[in-house]
Amino acid sequence: MRRSHPTLAVLCLSVFVVGTSEYLISGLLPQTAADLDVSVGTAGQAVTAYALGVVIGGPVVAALTIRVPRKGLALGLMLLFAAGSAVSAAAPTFAWLLAGRVVSSLSHAAFLALALVMATSVAPPGRAGTAISTVASGFTVATLLGVPLGALLGERAGWRAPFVVLTALALAGAALLAVVLPRQDPPAAWLREEIAVVLRRPVLLAIATTAVGFSGVAVVFTYLAPLLTGVSGFSAAAVSGLLLAYGAGSFLGNLLAGRLTDRSMSATVRGVFGGLAGVLVVFPFAVGWQPAAVAAVLVLGLLSTATIAPLQGLILRHAGDAPTLAVAANVGAFNLGAAAGAVLGGVITAAGALRWSGLAGAVLSLTGLALTFLVLPRARRVAEPRLSGVADQA
Known part of the structure; x- marks a missing residue:
């Protein structure tokens, strides 16, 4: 599994970045609500919008990109996530924040699914479970460290700062993916x-x-x-x-x-x-x-x-x-x-x-x-x- 380590590590890092975004806003609701002049309850709908984007939009994006080469798709999804995070960071109104959250969420399920499938493709025979858990650990670390650290940063530097950091990390992740991911032809399967x-x-x-x-x-x-x-x-x-x-x-x-x-x-x-x-x-x-x-x-x-x-x-x-x-x-x-x-x-x-x-x-x-x-x-x-x-x- 040694030759697959760099690929799994970068996939794990990318999943960490994407996973951090999902619940990040939960710890920043009071600041977000005050800045965008909405109630805390209304601000909480940014969490709901993201969840709906994952549940509904994820499979749709995956379906529409079935015939796209896997490496190019991974890069595109990370760039889409970065764009959504940038919109969220710069949002002048709550509607813009919702739009940024939805854009980011569209890449969430599709990228995580792609990362898990690609992990099994580089894993040695009999180690697929280990490869899946390695990549998925990026999500657990996001919950363990990414969300609390993002909330702490938001309290000290404003709620927009964590989204700026996520944008930068997503761009860095895309660059690393461009280096380590092997080129793969589109899947043989059609939609x-x-x-x-x-x-x-x-x-x-x-x-x-x-x-x-x-x-x-x-x-x-x-x-x-x-x-x-x-x-x-x-x-x-x-x-x-x-x-x-x-x-x-x-x-x-x-x-x-x-x-x-x-x-x-x-x-x-x-x-x-x-x-x-x-x-x-x-x-x-x-x-x-x-x-x-x-x-x-x-x-x-x-x-x-x-x-x-x-x-x-x-x-x-x-x-x-x-x-x-x-x-x-x-x-x-x-x-x-x-x-x-x-x-x-x-x-x-x-x-x-x-x-x-x-x-x-x-x-x-x-x-x-x-x-x-x-x-x-x-x-x-x-x-x-x-x-x-x-x-x-x-």
């Missing part, structure tokens, strides 16, 4: 073949597994801070430390899951969902005692992103030589699951049952686990090497 892959029963089930299973994490994580302060009695500073530990755990869990996926995809994905269901069931009881709450947060962090490698690997296994649109749809499914979980968690919180949100999350994780038994039996018929070389023509 109709990509659509046919997405409509396959195992692929649809895998996408549903992603959306449903990941929503279980979002039900609890979205409201984790008020849960830890209001029920566990932690201070705001202690909660910040726990969230940092959660992020570190998610980073390690993602990398570990990649290695385990290379050994057994079915055991990994079922083990992760089973573990998530278990920790979410005990969460309402663990938060009543601070040491147990700390342990529950750490385990939840470890398992939260461990679904990425096996679920993306599952998509790639069934996608054959037409994986791009399916992977982009699965990236959107992660975002859809996060949004759905946040909505459900909000309903539970509004009903005064914040402490018991883990039980709803456990039901969703168990549903995701049940779905894996529908999709994985057919996966056994497909040879393992297919996952490692599925993107050779991507």
